[in-house]
Each structure stands twice: as structure tokens, then as C-alpha cells.
Amino acid sequence: MNTDVAPRLGAWQQVWRLAAAVAVGVPAWLYIGVLLPPGYATGTLSWFISGDPLVALGCLVALLWRRRFPLAVAMTVVIVSTASALATGAALLALCSISTRRRPVEIGIVVLAYVTASQFTFGFYPIQSPSGPIWLQLTIPALSGGIAVAAGMAVGARRVEVLSLRERAESAEREQAARAAQARTLERNRIAREMHDVLAHRISLVAMQAGVLDHRGDLAAEETRVLIRGIAEGSHQALEELRDVLGVLRADPERPEPPQPSLNRIPELVADARTSGLNATLTTTVTEEPSEVLGRTCYRIVQEGLTNAAKHAPGAQVHVVLDGTAGEEIHVGVRSSPPTIRTTPAPASGFGLLGLGERVSLAGGELEHHPTADNGYLLSARLPWPGHDHKRRT
Numbered sequence: 001m002n003t004d005v006a007p008r009l010g011a012w013q014q015v016w017r018l019a020a021a022v023a024v025g026v027p028a029w030l031y032i033g034v035l036l037p038p039g040y041a042t043g044t045l046s047w048f049i050s051g052d053p054l055v056a057l058g059c060l061v062a063l064l065w066r067r068r069f070p071l072a073v074a075m076t077v078v079i080v081s082t083a084s085a086l087a088t089g090a091a092l093l094a095l096c097s098i099s100t101r102r103r104p105v106e107i108g109i110v111v112l113a114y115v116t117a118s119q120f121t122f123g124f125y126p127i128q129s130p131s132g133p134i135w136l137q138l139t140i141p142a143l144s145g146g147i148a149v150a151a152g153m154a155v156g157a158r159r160v161e162v163l164s165l166r167e168r169a170e171s172a173e174r175e176q177a178a179r180a181a182q183a184r185t186l187e188r189n190r191i192a193r194e195m196h197d198v199l200a201h202r203i204s205l206v207a208m209q210a211g212v213l214d215h216r217g218d219l220a221a222e223e224t225r226v227l228i229r230g231i232a233e234g235s236h237q238a239l240e241e242l243r244d245v246l247g248v249l250r251a252d253p254e255r256p257e258p259p260q261p262s263l264n265r266i267p268e269l270v271a272d273a274r275t276s277g278l279n280a281t282l283t284t285t286v287t288e289e290p291s292e293v294l295g296r297t298c299y300r301i302v303q304e305g306l307t308n309a310a311k312h313a314p315g316a317q318v319h320v321v322l323d324g325t326a327g328e329e330i331h332v333g334v335r336s337s338p339p340t341i342r343t344t345p346a347p348a349s350g351f352g353l354l355g356l357g358e359r360v361s362l363a364g365g366e367l368e369h370h371p372t373a374d375n376g377y378l379l380s381a382r383l384p385w386p387g388h389d390h391k392r393r394t
Helices: 011-035 051-065 069-081 088-099 104-124 134-213 221-250 262-273 292-312 350-363 390-393
Strands: 278-285 315-323 328-337 366-371 375-386
Touching: 011 051, 011 088, 011 390, 051 069, 051 088, 069 088, 069 350, 088 104, 088 134, 104 134, 134 221, 134 292, 221 390, 262 278, 262 315, 292 315, 292 350, 292 375, 350 366, 350 375
Parallel strands: 278 315
Antiparallel strands: 315 328, 328 375, 366 375
């Protein structure tokens, strides 16, 4: 993992860090002043009054670039701080800053330079160097450097943790956005499928009746009234079905969801199409009621077949066949003869058979649709029909 994750500092953050470095260096500078001979510290040209503060100021200015050139600035500051007791805080800040990167080699080099350079500090002042074994003289700078390193390591670890949490949050937001986009796409597809399944059939029948009125000028008054009544009723039913679909899509808790059609409503669907002027018949050998999902899929297949016949084959004979046995499979077929009335071709959306294919695939079946040898059209599907024993096991 990359440990160089220090964020950019603002002006106030820079100021208070440098102020803390000055606050740490002032006690060391005053301590040196106490050890100086009388009158030396008050001399205007003495190193204590002129050189020491200038060196400390230079170290503080150099620290402004510690994140752009971390190793170079840290080495420069800890070495130059040998000539300034006031720069002790700057050296510790440089050591703390380099430690936030958590690179042992860099930290080791800077600590060694800091401890070594600290042994030459007393040479710049006319005071006696502290006596004692060398290990004792190294203890204080080693301890102070160790504290600075520990603080820097802790800050660096915290930065890495914060960066990791931020990356996780951003990743979670991206995943959430992707899931939301996928949900919107699925919802749009569901709306399109429901609108097509529910409304396309009804509107196609209305369009077929209107087409008959437009092309048949020899209709009797009673036949005309029947067609007009059928158009009005079909339009009203289409509006009712649209209201039901919108109620489901809006998930209105005050409006109960209408019952979904199943296999037992196919005779009603064929009879409705026949009333609207479509020459449709039904042959069925199915005596049992399949599952709700399977029955709804069969209903949608017949509905799509009748809708396409009304749109593209006006005047054709349409024959619906239902055949199957529980425990085996169920076959649904809609065969239409060639059209006998010439009308303006109805617009084709292309989504009906596509959505129907998805339904059949989800049910584990196979969908087939193609023109027949007599220029008619066949839409058929074979769907697995699990038996009662299978239902009890599942």
C-alpha cells in the first residue's frame, strides 16, 4: 500500500504546526541562554541573539516544502538545526513529518542524522559540554527523536486508515449508483412489458374495428353501430387497464393490485377478440389448472398472437390451440391464415415477441414464430408443466 497519502495543508494548518515547532524550540533556546556566561547573551553580535534565531527561521521556511521534498528537507533541517537551539522544534517537526510516510530506511537515516548532529550543538556557544558517558549524551536526543517518530507513525497510520475508509465509501457510492441505474433499467423494461402486454391487445382490436369502418362502405347501419360500440367499449376498457397498470407501477397502497390473468381466462380472451371482429377459435384439451406463473405465460402467448393477427392479418382466421398434461409439458399455438382485407400496415414495435421470448425463457420453455407455407403465421411455445408431486417436493 502506498503510504505517501498526506493531504494538502491549508494556511492555518501550516501556521499552527510551525507555531508548535517554535514553542518546542523556545525552552531549548532559553536553556542555552541560562548556561551562557554573564553578558554574552545580551551582546548584539552574539550567535545566541543573531545567528541562532536566523537559522531557526530558515529551518521553519524550509519546512514549508517538507511534503514536496520530504527526505531532502528533513535531512537539511536536522543537520542545520545543530547550529540553532531554537530550531530544535523544527528538527522534531521534520522528523515527525518524514515518519508519517512510514518508510523505515528514510526514518532511520534522518534519526541517525538528528542524534549525531545533536552532539555538536554545544560547540557553537562558549559553554562547557555536558560530561558523562557517550550513551548518556545520546539518550535525550534519541528519546526526543523516538517520540517524534512514534507520533509521525501514528499520524501516517491514521491517514492511511482515513484514505481506505474514503475509498470504501466512494466504492460503495459507485456500486449504489450502478445498482440504482440497473434498477431503473429493469423498471423501465417492466413498465414497457406491462404496457405492451395489457394495452397492445386492446388497442389493436380497436384499430382493427376502425379499419373495417374505413374500408367497408357497404356495411349496414346495425353493423356500423356494432363496430362503433365495440370501439367505444374497447377504448373504455383500454383506459381501465391503463389505470390498473399505473396503479401497480406506482405501488399505491390504497389501490389493491388487480388479479393477474391465467390459463382459465384464455377462453374469455378469445371470445373478446371474436366480439371485436376477429375470426378466432379455440381448441383445448387442458383440463387441469397449471401454476399461476405458467398460466400467465400461456395467457400472454395467446394475447400476443391475437394482437399480431389483428394488427397484421385483418380478416384472417385465427386458431388457438392448447394442449398438454401435468407432469409433462403444455403446448400453446396461435395460427393465422393469410389476411383477406388490405389495410395500411400497422406500426410494429418489435418489443412484443422480444418480451414474450424473455417470459418463455424464464419459464424454461421454447418459443417459435414464423410464416407458414400458405402465407399465414404461426406463434407457438412449449413449456414444461411440473406435476403435483413436483410441486409438493418444492
